[in-house]
Amino acid sequence: MRDTTPQGTYKVQALDRAFAVLDLLGESDTPLGLAQVASSLQLHKSTAHRFLMVLERHRMVERTPNGKFRLGLRLFDFGNRAIEQYDLRDRAQPHLRRLVTETEETAHLCILEAARVIYLDKIEPARSVRMITRIGASNPVHCTSVGKAILAFLPPERAAEVVRRIRFERLTHRTIATPEALRAEMEKTRRRGYAVDDEELEEGLRCIAVPLLDAQRLPVAAVSISGPSFRVTAQKLPSIANQLLQCVRGISVDMGYVSSSRANRAATAAWTA
Amino acid sequence: MRDTTPQGTYKVQALDRAFAVLDLLGESDTPLGLAQVASSLQLHKSTAHRFLMVLERHRMVERTPNGKFRLGLRLFDFGNRAIEQYDLRDRAQPHLRRLVTETEETAHLCILEAARVIYLDKIEPARSVRMITRIGASNPVHCTSVGKAILAFLPPERAAEVVRRIRFERLTHRTIATPEALRAEMEKTRRRGYAVDDEELEEGLRCIAVPLLDAQRLPVAAVSISGPSFRVTAQKLPSIANQLLQCVRGISVDMGYVSSSRANRAATAAWTA
DNA sequence: CAAGGAATCTCATATCTTGAGAATCTTGAT
DNA sequence: ATCAAGATTCTCAAGATATGAGATTCCTTG
Structure with a gap:
């Protein structure tokens, strides 16, 4: 599996993948289904699913009524904390x-x-x-x-x-x-x-x-x-x-x-x- | 190690930890050093360090001139994408x-x-x-x-x-x-x-x-x-x-x-x- | 200039993630 | 209604991956 990792020596695969998911959802202007996420990122359905569930639990991702995924409001919260400084x-x-x-x-x-x-x-x-x-x-x-x-x-x-x-x-x-x-x-x-x-x-x-x-x-x-x-x-x-x-x-x-x-x-x- | 995981069945330890780090930095109104992060989260110095480096690579955290960590502007970006919907x-x-x-x-x-x-x-x-x-x-x-x-x-x-x-x-x-x-x-x-x-x-x-x-x-x-x-x-x-x-x-x-x-x-x- | 504290780095180990595939649920067409 | 195609959810054994003890290096401060 090719990783999108920018240059840099320290690596935590799971994190890179999770952020890749967020990135993908952030780029897309329409919510994406599990299958789309998995294939775009070359992740296994199963893996992508697990990640999305965890991200959802943290409200980094949320689901539309029809089950598609998009960025969650937790990010909005974090974002506002980030500029507060x-x-x-x-x-x-x-x-x-x-x-x-x-x-x-x-x-x-x-x-x-x-x-x-x-x-x-x-x-x-x-x-x-x-x-x-x-x-x-x-x-x-x-x-x-x-x-x-x-x-x-x-x-x-x-x-x-x-x-x-x-x-x-x-x-x-x-x-x-x-x-x-x-x-x-x-x-x-x-x-x-x-x-x-x-x-x-x-x-x-x-x-x-x-x-x-x-x-x-x-x-x-x-x-x-x-x-x-x-x-x-x-x-x-x-x-x-x-x-x-x-x-x-x-x-x-x-x-x-x-x-x-x-x-x-x-x-x-x-x-x- | 006790995890802060909210209820929910799917789990990716690395992610939960990473978000715990972000949470911690988000709560604190002053940037934190590696040691503080590690001890607050009961993580090993070494582990905390790796996480912070990866998060920094993704610009989810950034370092103050004196090497302390705080939330990064990537979060601001994501946050704004999140509300765009x-x-x-x-x-x-x-x-x-x-x-x-x-x-x-x-x-x-x-x-x-x-x-x-x-x-x-x-x-x-x-x-x-x-x-x-x-x-x-x-x-x-x-x-x-x-x-x-x-x-x-x-x-x-x-x-x-x-x-x-x-x-x-x-x-x-x-x-x-x-x-x-x-x-x-x-x-x-x-x-x-x-x-x-x-x-x-x-x-x-x-x-x-x-x-x-x-x-x-x-x-x-x-x-x-x-x-x-x-x-x-x-x-x-x-x-x-x-x-x-x-x-x-x-x-x-x-x-x-x-x-x-x-x-x-x-x-x-x-x-x- | 030395000592103490903090940050980085290395590496063997076992833990945690992985992904194949089966099961289940949706959706849309007939 | 009924079925098929597609999408999602779940399980579990295998092994790749994150882990953390500790050694090393880098600052700071007295």
Whole structure:
């Protein structure tokens, strides 16, 4: 049996399998029957069944009236405990909300994990095509404005470390495809103070992001505005960037990273060491 | 080694243990070291270590800079996938938000699972003492307004089944403590159309809830308003109940449970097959 | 710089998971 | 109704897999 195990030396077969089951159910947008689970994962009916029963007992999985399996609400519980540590999310929300009202476009709050950015929160404007992103999901750093915003303001060594981990997959024809190109882009980002993703993640989607710096002036997250390229035009970028900076400044104050009074030092200048 | 396994026949030791680890980390509000995890769970250092490494590989746990363990963001991802199925949450949110603006008190959206209610969403008013509830968490049916609201409108057999499962623990001196008392309370709830929790869950906290009925007029969720007893006074209950009904009506329409025009035809007749 | 505490790692052993297959339950077609 | 096809649940013997004692290494702190 081939295992889906990512690289890593420690192994507990049962766990890898269980998570494979959860993964599968998480990917599928419709509940799956035992047989489907078993065959998709190359598990024996019997084995898959046992796993599902145990997962169900833990409420990690639940059954629809017709007996199919889907993710259970225990995961929702765990998920909420997991972000609770990041009280960033709660504190940032009001600011994001205001930002969305102003810009009429979707706002995201993201953090960096390994070489991917994770969406901690998303606020959508009242009337707008729903974006496909799901809170909790992740994207590669190099093709998102948030990723670039964080990366650009990370200390050189840590940034290099992240870049090393990137697998430069091409998602659109504009996706940055080499470490060199990415480094150049980061330079540009630092100069203007905000990062742009110009249809590099998805055709027709343009995003702009600024980093949220903590008390040590290290980026802990990024806030972005995303929208269809025809609405988020190149001309509007500077003004949106401004609104983003304002928003981030508010969050910084709320988080206690900066005192509200002297909250105005340009983030750009601060980075020297 | 004693296992924490709930009742249930199927067993996979490794899974039960892994979830015990997650549970432990979820309960603790500070990250835990390997030794703490091992001793709390009566696992061998070595075993606990292996589990943590595997969980970390799957990003179910992550390590703080000083090497302690806490819940990982993968859980956040899974959690969000898990509620995605309940698009109820998204649809209800705007209505809840309006409700909160009107009442200036905290609103909850809950569903029933087994004999507990699970908090799908919580909206807090701008200025208010933060409530202790965590989205995703759960409480026993019998001591919450939401629980009683759903229970009261469930078909008799299903309600009975739920009641059978309740372990009548006393959380305050007012907590309903017997099936009979609960049945009486349900009768009362049906008569007036809304459920009340008068400091039965927590001293000083009063809540009021109404059920959200689907197209078959079966309760699928409940919406509540909670606040300190001195603000959510007995006199205000009817007027809050009214606002709740309004809110729930809006959600029903959004969910397509009722047509907005003739929102009041009893769909009772529809249930035959 | 040493000592104590914590985290990692190794490996032989037996425990726990595995999966073949039989039994049972559903579903849909006739 | 009745049957067949498909899906799910259950049992149990075999052996692969997780286990944990303990040795080793890595930090921390005095």
